[in-house]
Every structure is written in C-alpha cells, then in structure tokens.
Amino acid sequence: MAKKTITLFNGPAAAGVTSLDDIDLNAYEYAVLYLKLADKPTGNFTYNLYAHETVTNTFTSVAGSVLSADGTQRINLGRLTDEKYRLEFSSPGSGATVAALLVVEDA
DSSP, X not given: OOXXXXXXXXXXXXXXXXXXXXXXXXXXXXXXXXXXXXXXXXXXXXXXXXXXXXXXXXXXXXXXXXXXXXXXXXXXXEEOOSSEEEEEEEESSTTOEEEEXXXXXXX
8 A cells, every 4th residue: 555645735825715626536445634724823724635526526525624723633534435535624813823634545
C-alpha cells in the first residue's frame, strides 16, 4: 500500500466562504484529512469536506466541524466511497492561516 500527501490548501484564508475545486480520489481507498488553523480571527471558523456524486451533482458531508480556537484536526475518513471530494471552509474574518492536507492510500 502506497501513501501520498495531497495539499488541498496552504496559506491565508479570505474572510467568508472558500470553496476549493473537486479533487479526484478515485485511485485511492482510504484517506485522512489534516486541517491546521492558526491566527484565527474572532468568531467561529468552520470547514466541511464533501463527497461529490457527479451524476446527480449531490454533495454529502463526510467531515466537518466548527473550530473556536487555533489547532490541528485529524479526521480519519476511512474507506473512500466516491470519486470526487471538495473542501469548503468559512472564516469569520481575514488573517487566518489554514493548511489542509489529505493523506491517501491505495489498496
């Protein structure tokens, strides 16, 4: 089994909602999402990772949380059941630094 790290986002987050492009994970069986937040502005920072079923254009949340303080989240996504995934996050103001990584593994 080979592991690979995919950087979804690494840098300053704009105020409001940031929606990243779909990422194709069809070649992988398992994944772990790491999200690191620093310099969070006042208010709650939220994130959601969605599975995107492209035939019906349906999005299903597979991971998400409200972060009220700086720190790192590790979310074991387990077995991947869809081909495409999309990360969205919302920052209450500018100044936050976000790093979002997926560590994926094939069978």
